[in-house]
Amino acid sequence: MASSIKIRAKLRGDLVEVKALISHPMETGLRKDKKTGELIPAHFIQEVVAKANGKTVMTALWSGGVSKNPYIAFKFKGANKGDEVELSWKDNKGETGSTTAKIK
Template sequence: MAHQILVHAMAAGGSTTVEALVKHPMDSGFVKDKAGKLIPPHYIEVIEFTHNGKVVLTGFWGPAVSKNPFIKFAFKGGKSGDSIGVSWVDNKGETASTTAKIM
């Protein structure tokens, strides 16, 4: 499965707001397919955001998070042109990561 992370970060007034849309099925393991069989669990366990290589947010997720989750947060500091990194690991050991520049 192709995983994708869309990130937007904007600096203003001494803080940076980060928005990310993470394309992931986030299957809980409790939902059945059309044939009536349970879809195996497949969800992000850890997501991490960095600013110029320094961790600014770590999230511990589980099967209760919806498909294609959206996350928005702010942190103090950051300026236009700085780097924002996003990476995650799911319960099957799959990973994805991306970087973006703060606007």
């Protein structure tokens, strides 16, 4: 699952802009299978944690209301070019994914 995240971190002035795309079905648990009429079980990311230089810069808590293959962007101060940003996620089934990117 190492490739479940595409991430880009860019330094602009003193702000690091992070943009990421995660591959995930994000099933709410409210959707029905069109053929069988049965509910598709919930399967969504609940938590995304972003760290830079060992510090947590952002924790996103999500419901199934975030779109499939989620996009997330945020900005923070206090890091430089070449520093690493680590992004990791956990879903309601206990599956996880993570990746790191160097700030450009």
